[in-house]
Amino acid sequence: MAKKNNKKGIGSIFAGLFRNQIFIPLAALLILVVFNLIADPSFFKITLGQNNAGDPILSGNIMTILNNASELAILAIGMTLVTAASGGQDISVGATIAIAGSVILRILCGAAGPRPETMQAPIIVAFLIACVVTMLFGAFNGALVAYFKIQPMVATLIMFTAGRSIAAWINNNQLPVIKDVSFGYFGNYIPGIPVPTPVFIAILCMIIIALVLKFTNLGLYVQSVGINSHSSRLNGLNPEFIKFITYVIMGLCVAVAGLIKVSRISTINYSVIAKDIEMDAILAVALGGNALGGGKFSMTASILGAYVIQFLTTTLYKFEVPSDALPAYKAIVVIILVVMSAPVVREKFGQLWKKIAPEKAVKEA
Amino acid sequence: MGEKKTVLKMRGICKYFPGVKALQNVDFTLREGEIHALMGENGAGKSTLIKVLTGVYQKDEGQIFIGDSEKPIVIHSPQEAQNAGISTVYQEITLCPNLTVAENMYIGRTKGTGVNWSKMNANAKKLLDSLQIPAQPTQQLGSCSIAVQQMVAIARAVDMECKVLILDEPTSSLDEQEVQKLFTLMRDLKAKGVGIIFVTHFLDQVYEVCDTITVLRDGQLVDEYPIAELPRVKLVSKMLGKELDDLSDIKKHDDGDGKLHEGTAVLEVKQLKPTTGVSPFDFEIYEGEVNGFTGLLGSGRSECVRAIFGADKTSGGEVLVGGKKVKINKPLDAMKNGVGYLAEDRKRDGIIGDLSVRENIILALQVMKGFFRPFSRAKAEAFADEYIKLLQIKTASTNTPIKSLSGGNQQKVILARWLLTNPSYLILDEPTRGIDVGTKVEIQKLVLKLADEGKSVTFISSEIDEMLRTCSRLIVMRDRKVVGSLTGDELTQNNIMATIAGGDK
Numbered sequence: 001m002a003k004k005n006n007k008k009g010i011g012s013i014f015a016g017l018f019r020n021q022i023f024i025p026l027a028a029l030l031i032l033v034v035f036n037l038i039a040d041p042s043f044f045k046i047t048l049g050q051n052n053a054g055d056p057i058l059s060g061n062i063m064t065i066l067n068n069a070s071e072l073a074i075l076a077i078g079m080t081l082v083t084a085a086s087g088g089q090d091i092s093v094g095a096t097i098a099i100a101g102s103v104i105l106r107i108l109c110g111a112a113g114p115r116p117e118t119m120q121a122p123i124i125v126a127f128l129i130a131c132v133v134t135m136l137f138g139a140f141n142g143a144l145v146a147y148f149k150i151q152p153m154v155a156t157l158i159m160f161t162a163g164r165s166i167a168a169w170i171n172n173n174q175l176p177v178i179k180d181v182s183f184g185y186f187g188n189y190i191p192g193i194p195v196p197t198p199v200f201i202a203i204l205c206m207i208i209i210a211l212v213l214k215f216t217n218l219g220l221y222v223q224s225v226g227i228n229s230h231s232s233r234l235n236g237l238n239p240e241f242i243k244f245i246t247y248v249i250m251g252l253c254v255a256v257a258g259l260i261k262v263s264r265i266s267t268i269n270y271s272v273i274a275k276d277i278e279m280d281a282i283l284a285v286a287l288g289g290n291a292l293g294g295g296k297f298s299m300t301a302s303i304l305g306a307y308v309i310q311f312l313t314t315t316l317y318k319f320e321v322p323s324d325a326l327p328a329y330k331a332i333v334v335i336i337l338v339v340m341s342a343p344v345v346r347e348k349f350g351q352l353w354k355k356i357a358p359e360k361a362v363k364e365a
Numbered sequence: 366m367g368e369k370k371t372v373l374k375m376r377g378i379c380k381y382f383p384g385v386k387a388l389q390n391v392d393f394t395l396r397e398g399e400i401h402a403l404m405g406e407n408g409a410g411k412s413t414l415i416k417v418l419t420g421v422y423q424k425d426e427g428q429i430f431i432g433d434s435e436k437p438i439v440i441h442s443p444q445e446a447q448n449a450g451i452s453t454v455y456q457e458i459t460l461c462p463n464l465t466v467a468e469n470m471y472i473g474r475t476k477g478t479g480v481n482w483s484k485m486n487a488n489a490k491k492l493l494d495s496l497q498i499p500a501q502p503t504q505q506l507g508s509c510s511i512a513v514q515q516m517v518a519i520a521r522a523v524d525m526e527c528k529v530l531i532l533d534e535p536t537s538s539l540d541e542q543e544v545q546k547l548f549t550l551m552r553d554l555k556a557k558g559v560g561i562i563f564v565t566h567f568l569d570q571v572y573e574v575c576d577t578i579t580v581l582r583d584g585q586l587v588d589e590y591p592i593a594e595l596p597r598v599k600l601v602s603k604m605l606g607k608e609l610d611d612l613s614d615i616k617k618h619d620d621g622d623g624k625l626h627e628g629t630a631v632l633e634v635k636q637l638k639p640t641t642g643v644s645p646f647d648f649e650i651y652e653g654e655v656n657g658f659t660g661l662l663g664s665g666r667s668e669c670v671r672a673i674f675g676a677d678k679t680s681g682g683e684v685l686v687g688g689k690k691v692k693i694n695k696p697l698d699a700m701k702n703g704v705g706y707l708a709e710d711r712k713r714d715g716i717i718g719d720l721s722v723r724e725n726i727i728l729a730l731q732v733m734k735g736f737f738r739p740f741s742r743a744k745a746e747a748f749a750d751e752y753i754k755l756l757q758i759k760t761a762s763t764n765t766p767i768k769s770l771s772g773g774n775q776q777k778v779i780l781a782r783w784l785l786t787n788p789s790y791l792i793l794d795e796p797t798r799g800i801d802v803g804t805k806v807e808i809q810k811l812v813l814k815l816a817d818e819g820k821s822v823t824f825i826s827s828e829i830d831e832m833l834r835t836c837s838r839l840i841v842m843r844d845r846k847v848v849g850s851l852t853g854d855e856l857t858q859n860n861i862m863a864t865i866a867g868g869d870k
Contacts, residue, residue: 217731217739220724227717234676234706234714235782236697236732296719 021289023346025304028287028337032311036318043318048194058194061314069310070198071097071257073303074205075277076284078250080302081218084226085246086145087294088152089282093254095163096137097274100258102167103130105176105268108183114176123183131255137163138251142244160278168270177267187264198260205256209299219297222246226294280309287337308337369396370433372528372560373418373451378427380413385772387413390427391586393579395529395560400551402571402592403564405581406604406662406827411564414581415531419453420446432528452522453531460518462507466493466500470521492524493517496550512543516550523554530554531562536570548574566663567844568597568866582606597866601661605829605862628652629688631821632673632704632790637682639672641665644846645682648673650790650821655812657824657832660842660865666825667709669842670792674706675699676714700733705788707779709795709825711772715779718768722760723749725767726781733786752781757807773800780808790821797826809835829858843867 036043046060075093082090107129110120137159144155178184186197213219221242224232229239257277262268286292287308288301309330316329339345373395380388388410395401405411416422418429420440428437431449440446443453460469467489489502498516500509506517515535522530532551536544551561551574563575571578571592578595580587580603587603595603630649638645643665650656658666671677673684675693684693686702693699699706708714717725726749727740734740740748749763756777760770767778776796783791793812797805812822812835824835832839833856841849841864849864 215737215739217736220720220728220731220739221736223720224717224724224728227719228713230714231708231717234674234696234708235729236695236700238695238697 021298022301022304024289024337024340025287025301025308027340028308029304029311032308032315036315040318043315051189053191055189055191056194057189057196061318063196065307065310065314066199067196068314069307070196070202071260071274072277072280072284072310073202073306074253074257074260075281076288076302076306077205077209077299078246078253079278079281079285080288080290080297080299081222081246082152082250083282083285083290083292084294084297085222086152086243087226087292088145089278089285089292090138090141090156090247090250091153091278091282092137092141092156092159092163093250093257093278093281094274094276095160095167096134096251096254097258097261097277098164098167098268098270099137099170100130100134100255101262101268101273102170102270103133104259104262105178106170108178109171109176114171114174115179117179119178119180119183123186127255127259130258131252134255134258135248135251138247138249138254139244141250142247145247146240146243164270167268167273171268173270175267175269179266184263184266187260187262198264201256201260205253206303213299219299223296227296281306283334284309287334369398371395371430372397372432374430375414375418376428376430378414378417378429379425380410380417380422381425386584388417388424388584391581391584392589393586394589395562396577397528397560398555398558399577400555400561400563400575402575402578403562403581404571404578404600404604405587409581409604410584411581412533413584415453415533415562415564418446418529419443419451419531447525447527450526450528451531452525452527452529453533454515454518454522454535455533460506460514460521462505462514464506465503466506466509466517467502469506469517470502470524474525488524492520496520496523496553498550510543512539512546515539515543515547519550519554523559527559529560529562531564533564534566535563536565536567544570566661568600568661571600572597580604598862601862601866602858604661605827605858630685631687632702633685633688634673635683635685637669637672637684638680639668640678640680641668641671642845643668643672646840646847648840650823652789652821653816653819654838655816655822655824655836656838656840657826657836658840658842659825659829659832659861662827664842664865665845666842667794668845669840669847670706670794670823670825671708673699674704674792676706676708697732700729700786700788703789705729705783705786705791707776707783707791707793707796709798711776711779711798716767716775719766721764722753722758722767722770722778723763725778726752726785729782730785748785749781752785755784756781756811771800773804776800776808777804780811788820790823791815792823792825794825795827796824797828797831805831829861832861833858841865 043061046058046062048056049059051057079089079093082088104126107121107126108119108123109116112120141156141159144150144158145152186201188196190197221237224235224237225239225242232239257274261274282292284305285302287305288298288303290297290302312330312333313326316326321329371394373393375391375393378388378391378393379386391410391414393414403411403414413422417424418440420442423441429440430436431438438449440449446453461472464472467486470489470492471485486502493500493502496516498513498520500513500517506514509517519530519532535547539547551563554561563571565571575592577589577591578600579589580600582604583606628651630651633649635647636645637648646669648669658669660666668677672679673693675695675698684691691698691702693702696706717728723745727745730748731740746763752758753760753763758777758781759774767775770778780796796808809831812824815822824832826832838850838852839856839861840847841851841861843865848867851860851864
């Protein structure tokens with residue numbers, strides 16, 4: 001057996017690669033990179049400049065992509081777990097980001113009205129309270145899905161619909177503005193550091209989830225439950241609780257994304273903030289080759305998927321696609337990617353490769 | 366039987382699945398106005414035969430004739446089967462509860478785009494009346510009792526001018542009265558000349574309503590018998606594959622099996638009452654003992670052990686482990702008390718299909734160890750390698766998804782999973798079902814080896830030989846009740862079959 005493996009032809013290596021989950025987002029990224037290289041190599045130029053405050057910052061398309069994809073990458077973490085465990089998606093994340101942002105601003109404004117001169121509470125306190133609030137909303141979603149067995153899309157439709165109104169209500173429908181520059185650090189730059197802060201926050205989240213997946217059984221349990229909850233139960237797991245907890249984790253991701261979002265502009269627009277981001281997050285999971293029906297997942301592939309989406313968006317902007325037309329272009333690319341990542345198609349590709357390189361494939365057989 | 370017209374003839378039907386001969390050269394004949402029971406234990410090939418007939422599976426060999434036709438027909442899909450006059454009513458109702466009765470009867474069968482509602486309701490009314498089904502055409506199906514829903518499904522089938530009606534376990538969710546209503550309907554249809562194939566696990570029902578019995582075993586035809594020529598005990602023996610005549614040379618068990626066990630039971634349950642409809646039962650098992658639950662399928666064997674393991678809820682009774690009272694509300698409680706349970710339905714309750722062999726092996730032990738203490742990859746690999754070698758599991762690597770293994774190897778992986786937890790008491794529910802003979806023997810040997818090591822095992826199998834070879838005590842179940850416990854000299858096939866069959870026939 002081992003001998004044969006050594007002689008594996010190029011055909012079967014490719015065939016294997018086609019079946020690997022990470023292949024699709026990686027290939028998509030590669031195509032985008034090559035496309036941009038050919039069209040305009042300056043796309044990748046990164047320059048060191050100064051912002052209005054005179055601090056050094058790195059700018060360029062790549063920085064834009066890394067910066068703007070941060071929220072999406074963080075949400076992709078939660079969405080991957082929710083999808084894998086419950087076989088459905090949380091479509092309320094955009095609306096709950098509005099809630100998280102609103103809560104943060106409300107705490108920071110305190111009793112001093114919507115435009116306080118100074119923050120009325122430490123940012124960390126505001127953030128932690130937002131975490132608790134969004135995790136409670138996550139728990140609400142999770143309870144509906146896990147214990148009341150409501151379809152995830154339907155269960156989270158409730159918060160999808162109500163979330164932005166709740167967000168507005170938290171601040172009495174006023175638009176709070178935080179003048180303190182330090183609040184803007186989370187969504188922009190910390191003076192002296194030329195890389196935008198969201199990039200670091202996203203990396204931190206990835207490290208945390210990587211550690212959690214390594215040092216706990218979260219991955220094993222979530223996948224077991226997603227693949228076969230009957231069998232998982234007979235192995236001593238509590239499938240309902242595991243589904244429930246993934247929605248709570250999703251809530252935590254939402255709070256982090258919410259902090260970045262409101263920090264970017266130091267204020268909030270209830271109806272626009274993080275609009276449609278849930279769809280991009282779901283797309284990131286799908287692009288990562290994860291079955292939207294639950295089961296096995298690859299966190300790396302999902303996160304990579306998030307960056308692919310942002311890469312695509314930035315590329316389209318770069319080619320001056322009008323922003324109204326953007327979704328249409330995006331849709332075309334998405335169709336291609338998703339069809340390519342369908343197991344049926346990938347299997348076919350794999351077989352095709354074996355046919356193209358038959359002499360090697362025959363040997364293997 | 367007289368010379369009735371044949372409505373369906375199946376000759377020399379063969380169906381192969383990878384590694385399994387599901388049907389070998391099976392003949393089946395159905396005559397006009399006949400209720401024909403198709404009997405056999407699990408894996409005997411009943412459902413495969415039905416699926417071949419209804420076009421769900423394609424037969425590999427053999428011919429199917431409808432009516433007097435000399436020309437064999439080929440059935441590619443359920444739709445084609447229906448067009449050929451073969452209708453099926455499945456165990457689970459496959460209608461739409463939120464539509465009306467009439468809609469359910471005609472759904473998918475209206476030609477063109479428009480629907481003539483009044484005509485449809487009138488037709489439905491006529492049919493329901495003629496079959497004496499107590500339902501209104503405009504009533505929502507969901508508001509009818511399960512039995513009536515079942516009857517509507519039959520009415521739908523009948524209205525498609527079927528000559529052959531297949532009833533696959535139609536009575537399993539019905540109560541006694543509802544069953545009687547269904548039987549009345551079946552007799553009506555019989556009088557109208559419809560040939561009915563009746564699949565059930567309830568012996569009483571077979572003897573109440575059927576004319577002919579065809580018995581399958583291990584994918585082969587045993588024979589077809591008029592009901593009067595096959596008394597119950599004989600039917601059971603045909604299904605289980607033991608002739609009453611060759612019962613004389615049963616191998617006796619090792620010495621000491623008959624003697625009473627001493628000390629405290631490893632596990633004891635008192636009047637445990639499962640919520641799955643099985644009567645409360647007592648049960649105990651001692652160190653190094655192998656016992657078993659026996660009875661026909663559906664007699665409640667699995668329900669008993671599931672209740673012990675906490676897989677199903679219980680509503681009374683107590684469980685003692687090593688003489689101490691314990692609470693078992695969920696499987697994890699049982700696992701922590703040293704109980705392992707290999708479930709009957711491997712696909713649904715055993716394997717985690719997409720996960721690797723390694724992950725499937727370590728799962729139960731991992732869950733017991735706890736969320737925050739995952740095994741290192743090396744440790745998990747070591748466990749997997751150890752058991753792959755020990756049980757000779759044929760897999761390409763520890764990373765292979767379990768679903769790509771053969772049934773027997775999947776079962777070994779699940780066995781490995783439970784052996785790894787080092788349980789003091791292991792419940793094996795049909796561990797040998799649907800796997801090849803070689804593996805069956807290996808598993809039986811393993812059970813005896815475990816017992817030698819002082820572990821206790823409950824072994825459930827539909828094959829009485831296996832039970833006799835391994836168990837020193839058998840708890841016999843019939844119709845969801847424990848009806849006997851056999852030990853020592855009482856452990857003969859004769860006795861077991863007589864106890865299983867019960868009744869007076």
